[in-house]
Amino acid sequence: MFTLLFYLPFLLLFTLGAGYIERKIAALIQDRLGPTEVGYRGLGQPLADLLKLLQKESMVPTAADKVLFVVAPAWIFVVVFAAFAVLPVTHTWCGAPTATGVLYLLAMASLESMGIFVAGWASHNKYARLGAMRALLQFMAYEVPLGLSVLSVLIVSQTLDLQAIAAQQGPSASVPIYLLGLKGINVAQWGGVLAWNIFRMPPLCLAYAVFFVASLVACHRAPFDLPEAESELIGGYHTEYSGLRFAWLMLAEYSMLLLMSLLGVILFLGGGHTPLPNLPGLPLAIWTSGSPGTWVGHFWAGGWLFSKALCVILVQMGIRWTFPRLRVDQVIRLCWQYLTPAALLLCLVTLWWQLLILG
Amino acid sequence: MVATPYIGIKNCYAMPSPQHPFQVFLYNLGTLWGSLRLTWQHLRKSLGPRSRNLPMTAAAYFEVGPATLQYPHERLPVPARGRYQLHNAIDDCIVCDKCAQVCPVDCIEIEAIKAPAPIRKTSNGMTKRLAAARFDIDLAKCCFCGLCTTVCPTQCLTMTPEYDYSVFDWADHKIPFAIMTPEEVTKRK
Numbered sequence: 001m002f003t004l005l006f007y008l009p010f011l012l013l014f015t016l017g018a019g020y021i022e023r024k025i026a027a028l029i030q031d032r033l034g035p036t037e038v039g040y041r042g043l044g045q046p047l048a049d050l051l052k053l054l055q056k057e058s059m060v061p062t063a064a065d066k067v068l069f070v071v072a073p074a075w076i077f078v079v080v081f082a083a084f085a086v087l088p089v090t091h092t093w094c095g096a097p098t099a100t101g102v103l104y105l106l107a108m109a110s111l112e113s114m115g116i117f118v119a120g121w122a123s124h125n126k127y128a129r130l131g132a133m134r135a136l137l138q139f140m141a142y143e144v145p146l147g148l149s150v151l152s153v154l155i156v157s158q159t160l161d162l163q164a165i166a167a168q169q170g171p172s173a174s175v176p177i178y179l180l181g182l183k184g185i186n187v188a189q190w191g192g193v194l195a196w197n198i199f200r201m202p203p204l205c206l207a208y209a210v211f212f213v214a215s216l217v218a219c220h221r222a223p224f225d226l227p228e229a230e231s232e233l234i235g236g237y238h239t240e241y242s243g244l245r246f247a248w249l250m251l252a253e254y255s256m257l258l259l260m261s262l263l264g265v266i267l268f269l270g271g272g273h274t275p276l277p278n279l280p281g282l283p284l285a286i287w288t289s290g291s292p293g294t295w296v297g298h299f300w301a302g303g304w305l306f307s308k309a310l311c312v313i314l315v316q317m318g319i320r321w322t323f324p325r326l327r328v329d330q331v332i333r334l335c336w337q338y339l340t341p342a343a344l345l346l347c348l349v350t351l352w353w354q355l356l357i358l359g
Numbered sequence: 360m361v362a363t364p365y366i367g368i369k370n371c372y373a374m375p376s377p378q379h380p381f382q383v384f385l386y387n388l389g390t391l392w393g394s395l396r397l398t399w400q401h402l403r404k405s406l407g408p409r410s411r412n413l414p415m416t417a418a419a420y421f422e423v424g425p426a427t428l429q430y431p432h433e434r435l436p437v438p439a440r441g442r443y444q445l446h447n448a449i450d451d452c453i454v455c456d457k458c459a460q461v462c463p464v465d466c467i468e469i470e471a472i473k474a475p476a477p478i479r480k481t482s483n484g485m486t487k488r489l490a491a492a493r494f495d496i497d498l499a500k501c502c503f504c505g506l507c508t509t510v511c512p513t514q515c516l517t518m519t520p521e522y523d524y525s526v527f528d529w530a531d532h533k534i535p536f537a538i539m540t541p542e543e544v545t546k547r548k
Contacts, residue, residue: 025402027403027405027406027425028401028402028405028406028425029398029402030401031401031405031426031427032405032425032426032427033405033422033427033429036429111398291439318395318398318402319395321398322394322395322397322398323391323394350472
């Protein structure tokens with residue numbers, strides 16, 4: 001319940017902030033200046049945009065399926081927001097105590113794609129419908145590698161609870177943490193980056209690469225933003241949306257981005273644990289962690305979790321403004337022909353390593 | 360200062376001729392990495408100073424900073440003798456109507472009133488015998504050829520460096536230069 005009270009306002013603020021940062025970064029990459037007029041360095045621009053969206057008329061096209069058209073934006077945001085229920089905020093500030101948290105989160109993330117399909121289909125517009133079809137095609141393509149790359153973490157951590165997965169990557173781990181899957185090098189007390197899941201076994205590092213690409217496809221981020229593709233489909237599934245409903249869609253889009261980054265951070269990048277390891281005579285990890293349950297502990301854990309997620313998002317923004325959009329068939333081929341076999345192989349290697357070497 | 364090439368995608372080497380799938384994979388990785396580096400270089404340089412103070416011949420002209428000119432706040436310098444908006448110093452104007460006759464788009468409208476005696480001497484010594492009841496230049500029609508300024512015998516009609524005179528109504532582009540009030544016009548008539 002308290003997690004909801006944290007995440008709902010946080011998502012609103014994050015959407016405003018990320019919208020500003022995204023525009024600013026895009027501008028700087030393209031040798032422009034971005035928003036400069038509203039407030040100091042244009043910091044008030046997202047608020048101005050929000051005000052504009054709030055006072056605009058929410059149109060419903062004559063030919064649209066009215067009920068679905070109105071319901072779809074709320075649906076998309078609600079399922080993404082529902083997925084946040086299981087995410088932990090800090091070590092002791094848990095999300096909903098669900099033993100199958102990862103499964104639930106992935107299911108909700110899939111429902112988001114279905115909502116996008118409904119939004120595009122209900123608009124009864126050729127561009128929206130093309131976007132809807134592309135959303136479904138992409139949905140079929142990314143689910144398998146995403147699920148398989150998550151599975152290889154689950155093989156190692158042997159739990160579906162996100163809180164437990166995060167806890168296994170720091171000093172408070174209930175299981176020994178072997179560096180690079182080498183039995184005998186227990187780095188639980190070293191902590192820091194050495195205890196993160198990407199270094200817990202060699203294939204997990206590659207699994208994160210697969211997860212990262214698949215999560216880009218899942219968030220419909222460029223170079224995989226085929227369902228909206230503003231340069232060819234105007235706005236794809238949200239072509240017909242305006243006003244407050246468009247604001248819902250934007251909110252859902254950025255929430256999805258944050259959701260996937262947080263999931264990647266919790267599964268692979270140590271959750272709320274510090275990246276600085278304890279060195280002999282220099283206990284950096286202790287200095288930058290605080291004890292769990294105290295205010296200092298909450299501050300450090302939440303700070304690390306969200307700053308890591310924001311770093312991932314910054315990388316995704318850089319990628320968005322660098323690579324050109326892939327064609328539909330290229331996305332399908334990338335996902336089915338390269339990512340899926342790679343994820344399967346990584347899954348098998350992880351399984352083999354876990355069973356035979358760590359036994 | 361040695362001009363260094365701004366951005367070179369160093370990883371973007373030519374594709375190896377025997378295209379083994381693994382070579383293609385490495386090549387693709389190289390181009391992806393090279394593009395990200397390119398992005399990063401632009402981002403880093405955009406945070407730095409702007410290039411607008413450099414002369415265009417400078418080697419670093421295209422290397423430095425964002426290219427945006429924040430127009431209402433900053434302007435590109437125009438020549439001191441720029442030939443944009445027309446201006447008429449009406450005290451010097453002898454209302455000879457030459458400019459109106461030479462104008463290819465008929466944007467100058469003049470109404471003259473004969474005076475019983477010379478009104479005054481102009482700055483270059485000519486005698487002004489006509490008063491201008493109306494001297495309107497419609498800048499919405501003007502084609503900036505400058506013929507009117509060439510034929511002007513007293514050089515009172517000039518082109519100024521002012522170029523930003525947008526208005527909301529086209530009628531506002533018709534600029535009256537005559538300074539006579541209606542009472543003065545009736546009196547002179």
